Amino acid sequence: MMQPVLEVTDVSKRFGGVTAVDGVSFKVYEGEILGIIGPNGSGKSTLFNCVLGQLHPTHGSIKVDGHDVTGARPCDLNRLGVSRTFQLLQVFPELSVRDNLILAGQEHEGSMLDRLLGPRDAGLTASANQMIEFFRLSHVADEKAGGLSYGQQKLLDAAMAFMAGPRLVLLDEPAGGVNLTMLGHLRDRLKAINTEQNATFVVIEHNMEFVMALCNRIIVLAEGKIIAEGTPDEIRSNPEVIEAYLGH
């Protein structure tokens, strides 16, 4: 049987008396786009942060390609091929677009000494340029990231997550605050990467249209627990989801 890229088993996270995530288990296979939806406070971001090493789960285990990575540091996870985007914009405003992308890839090759003595661009200018072109940011490649529009910064944020050719990318509300034109563009880019590179994604999103169009499979969280799992069509017609989340 095919080994999952990500395997989350019985993960719980408690903050004092509050259980934010309660015994969540799921698997994500290569080339799959899994959506995680749920109302505000359902535990989506906490679950993400547990998977990505930003929080240590109270219980349960997380495996990437069969290796136990429970509680691993985010930088070590990233070097294992797990990348992410954040709910709020997280680019480096004082660096140029190209330098943001080079930074996103520079720590993956060689030692710290190699990086000190090696070339300034860590040999990544060509890859960064490819990514810039792919995300259609060529006209702002040399601008400081802080000077870009919100939508452009969102694209850059996504491009940075893909810069090191990750095995698995976790996207936290990629559509948040992005206008319709830019949203379609972002969805196309993600679909293209998924098709061309067989990349695996886990997406948290509130924009139902975006999730339904992008994901192969969807998990619904409510009060820290999984209440439904299935294809977009199955989720749309699931009465429990309609009751708990869609509310109509």
Added chain:
Amino acid sequence: MIDFLTSRGFKIFFALFVAALLITAPFYLRNFGLYLIAMWLVISVAALGLNLTLGYAGQVSMAQGAFVGIGAYVTGLMTLAGVPWPVAFLCSGLLCFVVGWVLGYPALRVQHHYLAFVTLAFSTLVFLLMRNEEWLTKGIYGLTDVPRPILFGWNTGKAFDFYFFVLGVVTLLSLGVWWIIRSPWGRAFVALRENPVRALSLGVDTRRYTLMAFAMGSAIGGFAGALYAPLVQFFEPNSFALPLSLNLLLMVIVGGGGTFFGPFIGAATAVLLPEWLRIAQGYYLIIYAIVVMILMLFCPTGIMGLGDRFISHFRQKRISAERADKAKDMAQQEGK
């Protein structure tokens, strides 16, 4: 005009101009003038180190003066004992690197003003050690007659020779720092300053870079101390007390933190400007303080930041004009 000012050619021309000025100036200066410019260069190196820790990596440190002190005492004691200056110089840097690395550990747990207080406490601790451990440092009497180096038969004892010696060492150290900030390390330091959480998620080992920023910045402070000792030839613990650390902090902020030339400009305002203002006699400190306050009020990013703002302003104006022209052309085409 802006394109010319930011072009590579202009930068090279400007660097050559400054180099020519620094090489020819001693021929027209007396001993005090030479001493002053050498002091500016040495203090610039100390500020350059702090700029790496604070300006680039964003780690607040109020202990840079203490590292200059450690470097000065190590070099002073070793050269007085007959050890050649280059060995003492390397030992100063190495000891400060190790101590800086250890001092970096609190930065993994606390940030901003909390970190400032940790480094402040360290600075006080070093001062007390220098003052109280008389068997080693000669306490309040300080070290006297620190010899100036003799390198391959070249005696740098005279002010003229010592100036060129300092200029050479400072040039090498500056090139080293320039290399670091131009390397991927420089990019990682900026990422650490701007958004450590995001940097960590991109594989940047923020823990290691934080420690390295402290260690390297401190080592450069130690190297500055190793130059300071033979420059002044006499020093005592008060030379490296808290005011020096605060002054270095001021230099980095006034010059422009996170820019390569900022510390040089900042050091010039702190070392050279007060001397030029001496014509104002007793009022010079008041004038100096007012100049610094006005600068910080209108340009919190420092003097280098002022230049950046000027360039960005004109660039933005040009981009807006180009966009407007483009929109006008499109409207005209649509009209046809």
